[in-house]
Amino acid sequence: MQTLSKVWLFCALLLISSVASANLTIEITRGSDQALPIGVVPFDGGEGLPEDIAQIVQDDLERSGMFAPLARNAMFERPSQASDVQFGTWRSLDVRYLVVGRAQQTGNGYELQFELMDISGQSRMIGETVTVSGNDLRGAAHYISDQVFEAITDIRGAFSTKIAYVTAQGVGDNMQFGLYVADADGQRSQQVLTSDQPIMSPAWSPDGRKLAYVSFETERPAIYIQDVSTGQRVQATSFEGINGAPAWSPDGRKLAMSLSKDGQPDIYVLDIGSRSLDRVTQSNSIDTEPTWSPDGRSLIFTSDRSGGPQIYRTPVGGGSADRLTYTGNYNARARFSPEGDELFLIHQSGRGYQVARQELDGGRLVVISETTRDESPSVAPNGTMVIFATQQGGSGFLSAVSADGRSSFRLPAAQGEVRDPAWSPFLN
Amino acid sequence: MQLKPLVRSLAVALSVLAVAGCSSTGGTQDGDAYGSQSGSTAGTGTGSGVGTSGTGQYGSTSGGGAGQQADSRIPEVRTIYFDYDRDSIKGEYESVVMAHARYLQSNPNARVTLQGHTDERGTREYNMALGERRARAVQRFLNIQGVSPSQMSVVSYGEERPAVNGQGESAYSQNRRVVFSY
Numbered sequence: 001m002q003t004l005s006k007v008w009l010f011c012a013l014l015l016i017s018s019v020a021s022a023n024l025t026i027e028i029t030r031g032s033d034q035a036l037p038i039g040v041v042p043f044d045g046g047e048g049l050p051e052d053i054a055q056i057v058q059d060d061l062e063r064s065g066m067f068a069p070l071a072r073n074a075m076f077e078r079p080s081q082a083s084d085v086q087f088g089t090w091r092s093l094d095v096r097y098l099v100v101g102r103a104q105q106t107g108n109g110y111e112l113q114f115e116l117m118d119i120s121g122q123s124r125m126i127g128e129t130v131t132v133s134g135n136d137l138r139g140a141a142h143y144i145s146d147q148v149f150e151a152i153t154d155i156r157g158a159f160s161t162k163i164a165y166v167t168a169q170g171v172g173d174n175m176q177f178g179l180y181v182a183d184a185d186g187q188r189s190q191q192v193l194t195s196d197q198p199i200m201s202p203a204w205s206p207d208g209r210k211l212a213y214v215s216f217e218t219e220r221p222a223i224y225i226q227d228v229s230t231g232q233r234v235q236a237t238s239f240e241g242i243n244g245a246p247a248w249s250p251d252g253r254k255l256a257m258s259l260s261k262d263g264q265p266d267i268y269v270l271d272i273g274s275r276s277l278d279r280v281t282q283s284n285s286i287d288t289e290p291t292w293s294p295d296g297r298s299l300i301f302t303s304d305r306s307g308g309p310q311i312y313r314t315p316v317g318g319g320s321a322d323r324l325t326y327t328g329n330y331n332a333r334a335r336f337s338p339e340g341d342e343l344f345l346i347h348q349s350g351r352g353y354q355v356a357r358q359e360l361d362g363g364r365l366v367v368i369s370e371t372t373r374d375e376s377p378s379v380a381p382n383g384t385m386v387i388f389a390t391q392q393g394g395s396g397f398l399s400a401v402s403a404d405g406r407s408s409f410r411l412p413a414a415q416g417e418v419r420d421p422a423w424s425p426f427l428n
Numbered sequence: 429m430q431l432k433p434l435v436r437s438l439a440v441a442l443s444v445l446a447v448a449g450c451s452s453t454g455g456t457q458d459g460d461a462y463g464s465q466s467g468s469t470a471g472t473g474t475g476s477g478v479g480t481s482g483t484g485q486y487g488s489t490s491g492g493g494a495g496q497q498a499d500s501r502i503p504e505v506r507t508i509y510f511d512y513d514r515d516s517i518k519g520e521y522e523s524v525v526m527a528h529a530r531y532l533q534s535n536p537n538a539r540v541t542l543q544g545h546t547d548e549r550g551t552r553e554y555n556m557a558l559g560e561r562r563a564r565a566v567q568r569f570l571n572i573q574g575v576s577p578s579q580m581s582v583v584s585y586g587e588e589r590p591a592v593n594g595q596g597e598s599a600y601s602q603n604r605r606v607v608f609s610y
């Protein structure tokens with residue numbers, strides 16, 4: 001308990017809460033030719049609100065790559081409820097879906113009403129009244145985006161999720177690192193940790209409440225687990241050598257990780273509650289970057305046991321490892337699709353290091369990013385997008401690409417380098 | 429926080445390299461050692477890149493560099509550089525590592541942390557492991573020279589602390605390094 005209280009004190013010194021200075025902005029870099037045309041009409045009564053609800057919804061839908069929103073200045077009618085919608089008007093604008101709504105202030109917040117119209121089917125698909133307590137209008141807008149997205153695509157929306165990421169500025173011994181959490185659109189960033197020593201590999205717990213990460217704040221790597229909302233944290237491991245690449249088990253009880261305390265880095269599993277540690281791999285090669293299969297029964301990881309890095313799979317209880325990737329000389333840092341049938345990983349192609357997708361059962365590997373200095377792919381909980389870190393023109397920023405490679409956007413930061421993104425699980 | 433000595437050692441290392449690159453006739457013994465090797469960076473480091481390569485070769489290179497009295501001071505060159513995807517110590521840096529070996533043996537209370545670094549290419553955690561390989565290669569070399577394991581520790585920073593920002597081989601080659609931190 002003594003060491004624990006020391007950790008809390010250390011924490012209090014390190015944490016600076018809610019410094020919202022590292023917001024990321026969105027730039028759509030590639031739109032899909034299969035995107036569905038949709039209109040999101042500015043909400044009636046929304047003029048005086050601190051947030052533009054319809055704009056947030058429109059941006060969310062566009063970012064998904066599945067929708068092509070109609071420009072506002074092309075809307076010569078602005079209905080706010082289903083009964084006012086003239087289907088012919090919107091059909092002439094080639095719009096297939098239309099979102100309309102109203103907003104009004106209440107005693108302790110806001111009330112938003114929205115409806116989704118199917119223009120070609122001339123019908124109302126869904127509608128809902130959303131009560132907003134306090135000023136969480138952005139959260140309410142992302143909720144509306146989720147409902148609209150799911151009603152049209154049958155895929156659960158992931159607009160109300162968050163991303164964690166690491167920022168870095170400076171060079172050599174004079175560097176500053178930050179760990180941030182922001183909305184999935186890069187807004188409302190909050191500082192989780194700041195340090196003049198490296199911070200790496202943030203990983204969300206399956207309930208979306210905690211982050212595990214690697215911090216060098218003791219001048220060597222250690223794995224910490226931190227509650228995102230309270231800032232409380234504990235040091236999970238601090239073995240000699242590498243303490244790296246933490247990955248939560250699907251039930252949230254264990255962390256897989258890479259430790260080099262017994263020689264070359266191997267994969268271990270830590271039971272968080274009991275602190276017992278099981279060794280999963282025993283090789284004379286580098287074994288790192290583990291992640292759990294969605295069923296929690298196997299781990300995949302990067303290993304250079306065959307020469308260069310490739311992806312392997314092994315049962316959690318230990319046993320022989322099967323090689324999963326054979327295309328090219330460098331495949332690393334794989335992540336599962338939510339269904340567990342595909343991998344997203346970093347592949348060294350003729351052009352550089354790129355994000356690629358591979359079906360798990362012997363499927364061919366397909367490069368889906370256009371950038372060539374890519375790292376750290378992380379899959380949205382609905383499997384539609386992959387966020388990753390990349391570099392272009394000397395600056396490091398986050399980018400995202402749809403799982404099919406058709407559309408992409410980037411999230412540059414105002415200053416410094418952004419890296420190591422981790423997409424949260426569903427939070428609602 | 430040993431920031432200043434590190435910066436200084438890096439600066440020294442870079443200036444020595446610069447001197448060597450200009451094939452200056454130099455003054456110090458260390459400088460001469462570098463001068464004689466300048467222009468031969470390609471072609472070294474042909475080892476397997478993994479682990480135990482070439483220990484016999486290291487053992488045979490003795491002497492050279494500073495004399496006895498210098499062993500009371502921490503050697504000034506505290507950074508050595510590596511070829512891409514290699515952890516073998518290049519011939520031009522053996523005298524540097526030997527000087528540290530002599531210093532550590534002459535000063536049993538001295539402790540060194542060997543900090544391994546990589547360039548930015550490839551994934552971060554995999555690079556952590558590659559950086560550790562480099563630092564451990566130096567640790568093994570020092571151990572073979574008779575340095576006590578208790579005097580040495582290893583920490584890898586992977587690609588997290590580049591000495592130089594930027595893309596291209598000139599930046600990458602300055603980032604693939606092991607730093608002797610006392």
